[in-house]
Amino acid sequence: SFNAYTFVVDKSATKTDIKKAVSDLWNVRVVSVRTQNRGGKPRRHKYKVGYTKSWKKAIVELHEDDRISFF
Template sequence: MSVLIKPLVTEKVSALNEKGKYGFVVDRKANKVDIKKAVEKLYGVTVEEVNTMNYLGKKKSRYTKSKVISGRTPSFKKAIVTVADGEVIDFYSEI
């Protein structure tokens, strides 16, 4: 089971990056301890705090020739990770 799915690269989270906070989309079953261990192992930083949020998928409907199809986008869990002072995570180093 992979705990970290992908890093969040949005304007809001990028503003938090300057304060030492980084966002990730994580596995829905992962707890704060799992997330902390995964970030420390993958990026080699010291994690001080982990905040998590569960998001319900948005309702979407699509109009086709025969009928209206409605459903939901997938639900996901988001984690905001605070690292120790002076440490940085560079998401663009692998590109």
């Protein structure tokens, strides 16, 4: 899994949506998509406890010949 990239995605995005967006945006072949829903962490301000926003993480694995170059 050396050819994997991690993205923060919209919470309502499905694996199919993520696969299509990545392959269309960078013109690469996506092998697999794994997702995680991450809950917000508790944060205190004096005596009140609030939470940071929850978010979704997508780990996208590409075909061994494909790369995404950011630089």
